[in-house]
Amino acid sequence: MSHNNKTEKESLNFLEELIDAELHSGRVTREQLLTRFPPEPNGYLHLGHASSICLNFGIAKKFGGRTNLRFDDTNPVTEDTEYVESIKADIQWLGFQWANEFYASDYFETLYSYAVELIKKGLAYVDDSTAEQIAAMKGTPTQAGTDSPFRNRSVDENLDLFTRMRNGEFKDGEKTLRAKIDMASPNMHLRDPLMYRIKHAHHHRTGDKWCIYPMYDFAHGQSDSIENITHSICTLEFEVHKPLYNWFIEKLGIFPSRQFEFARRNISYTVMSKRKLLQLVNEKIVDGWDDPRMPTISGVRRRGYTAESIRNFADVAGISRRENVTDYNLLESCLREHLNKIAARTMAVINPLKVVLLNYEENKTETLKAENNPEAAEKTYRDISFSREIYIEKDDFMEHAPEGFFRLTPGGMVRLKHAYIIRCEKVVKNDDGSISEIHCTYIPESKSGQDKSGIKVKSVIHWVDASSAITAEVRLYDKLFTVEAPDAQEGDFKSYINPDSLKVFAEAKVEPALLKHDKDERFQFLRLGYFVEDKYSTPEHRIYNRAVTLKDEWAKEQKKHR
């Protein structure tokens, strides 16, 4: 035992540390502690959102607080209920439950009254300028803007015009409501930001009730405030919005929610922006938002990732305030770690090569015992059949093997997992010189578990009994992009798509025991990786997706010599 009697102090991230301190000082209580996850329902959630979800829900859970789910639905033209449903499903699948389900649109009436209040205080005005004019008057980051000619309208006139905006008397873009702050502010967001714009558009929840919609800056902070959110956690790009977030809350005299920022999570060899993911979907580069190569939550779920492994990834990757590109290896490592513990082992041959055992009796079938998971605390076994003809992996036989190749070669021996040692006697070829099948002999006294042969082989390979094998389709996935940071490359990010990101093996052979399991169960196909049944898999046409490979020292060795 250690002589150190201090208990190992758990390392907290900077936000946990802050909240921990505030809880201790009494600035907030556990009862008050309230975070929120505020997606805009205009796309599917991705791994970056997963980090945010784990952070927001995780931090509240850790300190005894709660988390609201609030859809930031202030832009009716891009939003849709399809996205609302997928977002809710994804959060629940990740294992989190919100305290309340809210929508920014729930607050449209309140927000409107807030705007009226600011107009009455002389802090907001209706502007007739066009979008172009407003942009021109905004100045640049290094150059002050100029006041709008409509900036000093009377309160009464502003009130009248804003009412008429709401009543639909104006066309889209004809007028806006702006906060009256400071056109010379070094912070662009404080140069009389837009609060409301006119959009005669149908909203997925409020229908045609409104034709003016609040901008993000006039909706988000106030929504936080209305809900009494104590910690509004968002990504770094909103940092420059914080003075504005605080300005509205202060001028309105409402509950002082506070905003905190962290750096978004990037992962190598993929892109993590809704806009780019939408492009991949729209241009049919992938098979929808849940294509197993997509970094969306629905994509990795279909690929075979577990919620636990993603939560663990978020935890292990941590958070900070600096730009980052996390190694995708870390993600895969988290998945392997979990699947190694829970996935039942089975045998499947994705690229079959027929082997005939010359000295095995014809029409005989033997039943062998196979361990389901060597990692399990309690060992369980299943029956597998063995007979004269079997399939092995094409990659497990080489006629002219390089040094270091331990598998089957002419005259060489390997063990068939859970079965016998075999020796290759003859390679049978087609007319074109390709290998059609190989003829072997088996060593009867080498049966697994009762081996009296005394023969030592260098390798154990997987196989499937030809007489009982089921034909299935197996899909192997690789990285979606060929470069670490597709975003940072020159030109179109889509030109860096990996052409080999999907390989389909339509004639794979799987052992029949596989058919007895649940559809969302993960398996290890021995020596090949971890797999899950695809959503389009049917009893007549089984489809298996590879979630992740096993670590493969031999493949690594091969790569080096290429």
Next chain:
RNA sequence: UGUCCGAUGGUGUAAUGGUAACACUGCAGAUUUUGGUUCUGCCUUUCCAGGUUCGAAUCCUGGUCGGACAACCA
């Protein structure tokens, strides 16, 4: 030539004025009826220059480099 933010191994994060560490990756080895798992070892780190201090990754000053901000998007 503005404002704000950031800089710790290859990558991601810890260390909160007191011996720079953990994970992933990579490399080497042991074990292994999965070239898996497990185990062992190794490589590699505080952006620079000053200052404060007995002592600085940490505090201060000045640089350098990187990022965010000029949507009627969020």
